[in-house]
Amino acid sequence: MSDSYDDLDDHDAAGVAVPLGPSQPVAQDLPVLQAEALPLPAVTSPVTAPSGAQALSTVGQGMLFTGTAVHPGLFTLAGELKGSIDVGDGQVTITESGRLEGDAHARTIAVFGHSHGTLDAAGGRVSLHDTAVVSGKVRYAHLQVNGADLNAQLERALDAGTGSTSH
Amino acid sequence: MNTPTSPPPATESNQDTLVIDPVRMNIVNRVAAGTQLSGHLQFKGGLLLQGALGGTGEVVGRLVVWHTGQIIGRYRVLGDLFILGQVGLDAKFVDDETVIECLGTVYVASTGVVSGHLCAPRLRIYEGATLRGPFRTLRPDEAPPVLQPATAEE
Numbered sequence: 589m590s591d592s593y594d595d596l597d598d599h600d601a602a603g604v605a606v607p608l609g610p611s612q613p614v615a616q617d618l619p620v621l622q623a624e625a626l627p628l629p630a631v632t633s634p635v636t637a638p639s640g641a642q643a644l645s646t647v648g649q650g651m652l653f654t655g656t657a658v659h660p661g662l663f664t665l666a667g668e669l670k671g672s673i674d675v676g677d678g679q680v681t682i683t684e685s686g687r688l689e690g691d692a693h694a695r696t697i698a699v700f701g702h703s704h705g706t707l708d709a710a711g712g713r714v715s716l717h718d719t720a721v722v723s724g725k726v727r728y729a730h731l732q733v734n735g736a737d738l739n740a741q742l743e744r745a746l747d748a749g750t751g752s753t754s755h
Numbered sequence: 756m757n758t759p760t761s762p763p764p765a766t767e768s769n770q771d772t773l774v775i776d777p778v779r780m781n782i783v784n785r786v787a788a789g790t791q792l793s794g795h796l797q798f799k800g801g802l803l804l805q806g807a808l809g810g811t812g813e814v815v816g817r818l819v820v821w822h823t824g825q826i827i828g829r830y831r832v833l834g835d836l837f838i839l840g841q842v843g844l845d846a847k848f849v850d851d852e853t854v855i856e857c858l859g860t861v862y863v864a865s866t867g868v869v870s871g872h873l874c875a876p877r878l879r880i881y882e883g884a885t886l887r888g889p890f891r892t893l894r895p896d897e898a899p900p901v902l903q904p905a906t907a908e909e
Contacts, residue, residue: 606839608771609865609881733880735860742886 843870
């Protein structure tokens with residue numbers, strides 16, 4: 589069979605190694621934070637975020653949040669959120685136990701759990717891992733999918749401001 | 756791919772690589788670059804698509820849409836689908852006339868552009884790929900939605 593392709597030109601495809609793109613790690617190989625491994629200090633005074641550091645917020649596993657969460661920084665959803673998340677240029681991570689019923693707006697969105705609604709990372713990056721179940725709409729500039737259960741309208745939006753979809 | 760049934764191996768540079776070897780991939784058909792085919796077409800034994808394919812039909816085996824390749828219309832793929840080129844008419848608009856149903860895994864490489872409808876049990880998209888339009892995951896217990904034998908008048 590390969591002999592029949594010997595006369596191919598520059599686009600010779602017989603036996604050629606073609607790069608597909610950067611590989612995405614499987615979810616099981618990614619490090620995760622173990623809550624029990626993080627001893628919490630006793631809180632004796634109001635906690636202030638360290639200056640210069642990105643604030644981190646988490647909706648923990650078993651927690652249900654309903655409404656709109658606005659948080660410039662890193663947002664981890666391990667519980668359930670019905671409503672919307674807006675972290676601006678921050679990052680939203682939906683863990684395997686996380687479930688979002690609504691919209692998320694961020695620069696970077698990583699999904700390991702469930703999302704039903706709009707994932708809006710216009711001008712940014714969306715990663716849907718193999719444990720993710722995503723339906724609705726996905727806006728992205730860079731998209732990686734690794735076997736996720738995906739039933740969505742996909743839209744490439746290179747510019748966060750205008751939602752441009754030009755190439 | 757190194758073996759027809761294994762996923763693309765990650766190389767040291769963390770790049771997945773597809774090795775196009777028609778013998779190992781059991782691909783016996785090829786549409787060369789510059790060729791345009793349209794109508795109701797059936798390919799048994801996979802297809803290496805380097806030209807343009809339109810109309811309706813079926814590919815039994817693996818379908819590789821090469822960098823120069825383009826597929827437009829309604830096709831079903833009874834095997835894995837590797838997209839290095841274009842699926843759909845125009846990358847800037849959703850092409851509702853193009854519907855690709857794949858019963859294997861769809862791999863969209865960083866050079867791939869999809870503007871048609873896709874449905875498959877499993878999807879891998881590499882960074883840099885462009886997808887515009889709906890994608891639907893086929894569940895194991897779910898009958899493919901429009902997998903009735905494609906007809907020319909569709």
